[in-house]
Amino acid sequence: MSEQLTFSLPAKEALGREDYFVSGANALAVAAVENWLNWPLNKLVLVGPTGSGKTHLAMVWAHETGARIARADALDDPVALAQGPLVIEDLHLIAGDRTAETQAFHMHNLMQEAGQPMLVTSARAPARIEFALPDLRSRMEGTSIATLEALDDALLMALVMKMFSDRQIALKPDLLNYILPRLPRSFDAVRGFVETMDARALAEKRPIGKGLARDVLAEIARE
The missing domain is CATH 1.10.8 (Helicase, Ruva Protein; domain 3)
Structure with a gap:
C-alpha cells in the first residue's frame, strides 16, 4: 500500500531547542532569543505577523528557562508572575485598554525590579501600537526587538x-x-x-x- 495507515496515538509536541528548525525567515530572531542572558534590561519584544511562529518560539524559550506564559490581557497576579522568567503574549491586543495596559506596565516594572527576564510577543512593533498609556509606550519602545518573517x-x-x-x-x-x-x-x-x-x-x-x-x-x- 502506497499510503500510510493511521493509528490512534497521542500527539506530543516536541518543544526542545533541537526540535526548532532555523531558516532565513527566523534565524536572527532565534539568535536574539537564545542570547537571553545578554538581553539589554533583561527584556525582548518578539515581533512577527500572525502565523510566523512567535508563540512556538516563545514556548521553546519557556521550556528552556522554566518561564511562565501569560496573555497580555490576563496579568492578574503580577507578584506571582514576577518570581521567575515570563512570557507575555500578544501585547498588541491590549492597545487602548487602559486597565490592561496599566497591568502590563506594573508587570513590566515588577520584572525589572526582580531582575527577571521577560519575553513579549506582538504582531506589531511597539512603535506601531496605539497605546493609551504613555508610560507603557515608553517602556516598550525602549525594549530591544527581534523580528520573525513569514514562513x-x-x-x-x-x-x-x-x-x-x-x-x-x-x-x-x-x-x-x-x-x-x-x-x-x-x-x-x-x-x-x-x-x-x-x-x-x-x-x-x-x-x-x-x-x-x-x-x-x-x-x-x-x-
Whole structure:
C-alpha cells in the first residue's frame, strides 16, 4: 500500500531547542532569543505577523528557562508572575485598554525590579501600537526587538514534517511535495491542517495520503 495507515496515538509536541528548525525567515530572531542572558534590561519584544511562529518560539524559550506564559490581557497576579522568567503574549491586543495596559506596565516594572527576564510577543512593533498609556509606550519602545518573517519554503517544509512527526506520522516525499505548494504559509494553518488530517484519518478510517490531503486542503480553502 502506497499510503500510510493511521493509528490512534497521542500527539506530543516536541518543544526542545533541537526540535526548532532555523531558516532565513527566523534565524536572527532565534539568535536574539537564545542570547537571553545578554538581553539589554533583561527584556525582548518578539515581533512577527500572525502565523510566523512567535508563540512556538516563545514556548521553546519557556521550556528552556522554566518561564511562565501569560496573555497580555490576563496579568492578574503580577507578584506571582514576577518570581521567575515570563512570557507575555500578544501585547498588541491590549492597545487602548487602559486597565490592561496599566497591568502590563506594573508587570513590566515588577520584572525589572526582580531582575527577571521577560519575553513579549506582538504582531506589531511597539512603535506601531496605539497605546493609551504613555508610560507603557515608553517602556516598550525602549525594549530591544527581534523580528520573525513569514514562513519561507525551508521552514514550511520543516514545520509540516515536525508536526506530523509529533503525531508519530512519517510523510512520504510525494505526499509532502503535494502538500507544500498548496498549504497557507502560517503556523496556525499548518497546525490546523495536521490536526484535521489526523482526526479525519482516524474518524473515517482513511490513510494519510493525497486523497485525504486534497479534501482537507479544499476545506481550508473554503474557510
